[in-house]
Amino acid sequence: MAISKTLMASLLISLLLMHLVEANQVKNNVAQDSLPTKIDCGAACATRCRLSSRPNLCNRACGTSCARCSCVPPGTSGINLDVCPCYANITTRDNRRKCP
Structure with missing residues (x-):
């Protein structure tokens, strides 16, 4: 029983971390797309x-x-x-x- 609770908690934490990393990558891509282009x-x-x-x-x-x-x-x-x-x-x- 204790092993299944630990396994479940680590699974939830892993999913949360993956979600946060993906959200950060999307945010960085949007920020890069909105930068003005450099001109000469x-x-x-x-x-x-x-x-x-x-x-x-x-x-x-x-x-x-x-x-x-x-x-x-x-x-x-x-x-x-x-x-x-x-x-x-x-x-x-x-x-x-x-x-x-």
Whole structure:
């Protein structure tokens, strides 16, 4: 009788541990799927800032914003901001739009 209780308890604990491990794996897979994809900020910002009157300033601001948002709107400075709202909503201390 004592052996069957011990066997039953160890079986239940084993099933509980297996369930917890499986739930953790599913959680990790969901978290990895929701991560933003990495983009080449240097190339994306070079394209965006190629016609800027201040390319160094444009590239620096674009690079900072790209690192935060993992996206850069297509086209040149000032257009297509609706494609990447995170990028478009970053502002300076003076509440002006930071990203070109």
